[in-house]
Amino acid sequence: MKSKKSIIETAISTLKLESEAILNLLQHINEDFVKVVHAILKSKGRVIVTGIGKSAIIAQKIVATFNSTGTPAIFMHAADAVHGDLGMIQQDDIVICLSKSGNTPEIKLLAPLLKQSGNLLIGMLGSLNSDLAKQADLILNTTVEKEACPHNLAPTTSTTAQLAMGDALAICLLEEREFNTEDFARYHPGGSLGKRLYLKVGDLAAKNEKPSISPSASVKDVIIEISKNRLGAVVVIADEKILGVITDGDIRRMLENHTNIENITAADLMSINPKRIDKDELALLALELIKKNNITQLLVTTGDTYYGMVHLHDLLQEGII
Known part of the structure; x- marks a missing residue:
């Protein structure tokens, strides 16, 4: 078993080799790269990405990135292509073929077939x-100059370069299409990522009660209202106008400073100009405001009207954090 120092040195060497390989790609971002971007943008079809072995795995990731950023794409395994899967390629499709050597038997058989069909063939390869x-x-x-594998055999540096080139291509296409966060949300509706992009504050507030109280309410009534709604705060309202907010922290501070609380009202306890957010804003913005102001809840409004309240726990439960 190698020493701790040796293991660390090997890991660092691997990362250096792969990072250098990515930096070396800069010199290969040329006219052909621009033509590839333009061809995909103009195409009425899809991008078919194919490869064999480890390159096939990278091809699948590139397809996933394309699809999630607005470029329709399909993965086709090079070995399966010559056994029937060529039928998935349509007239207007563009084919990107990944291969380090460019000379594997499957690729040598597949490339001429693709040329015969008249589809644009793009080679992402390591041998000119x-x-x-x-x-x-x-x-x-x-x-790439060499693999990170000490025997220069296992695809490591070469697949990293393919992955990075695929990402560069996808992001260029994304920007050219002016693909924005709303578009991204449409393609990622599930999970915490989707929620960060489409979940509105009003969606969360609608699930909660709307704790409110009059400015003349007693301390006892304030405590009951805060406890009943489990949001840690209550809004003080008069004539449908928001006057302020009282948090459980305000109650604790009041009890620390007063022994006689009989004549204290909600108006005495409330903080004016409470932090608020419109119901149509993203829940992600609510999180930013909560963090920025070091608070645990926000008033939710529609215009100047009290709509409800959103709590830090609501954001936690939805996986926004």
Whole structure:
């Protein structure tokens, strides 16, 4: 078993090699890269991404990134392509073929078939002298000096370069399409990511009670209202106008400073100009305001009208944090 120092050195060496490989891609962002972006933008079809072995796994990730950022894409395994899956390719589709060597048997068989069908063939490859390079209409060069594997065999640095090139392509397409957060939310409606992008403050406030009390209410009534609604606060309202808010912290501070509370009213306890947020704002903004102001709840309004309240716990339960 290697020493702790040796393990750390190997890990650092691996990361350095892979980071250098990514930086070396900068010199390969050229005219062909721009043509690939323009071709995909103009295409009426989909992007078919294919590969064999580890390149096939990277191809699947690139497809997932394309689909989630507005570029319709399908994964096609190179080995399956020649056994029937070529039927998934339609006339207007563009094909991106990933291969380090560009000379594997499956790729050498597949490339001419793709050319015969008339689809634009893009080679993301690590050898400009390969069979795939000769067949491809455009090339995304992901050449690396060596793999991180000490035997220079296991695809490591080369697949990292492919992954990074795929990300660069996806982000360029995203920006050219002016793909925004609303679009992203449509493609990611599930899970905490989706909620951060589409969940509105009003959706959360609607699930809670609307604790409110008159300015003349006694301390006892204030405590009962706060306890009953389990939001840690109550809004003071008169003539449907928000006057202020009383939190459980205000109650504690009042009890620390007063022994006689019989004549104290809600108006005496409330904090004026409470932090508030419109019901149509994103819940993510509510979280930012809560953090910024070091509070645990926000008043939710529609215009100047009291709509409800949202608590830090609501954001926790929805996975916004």
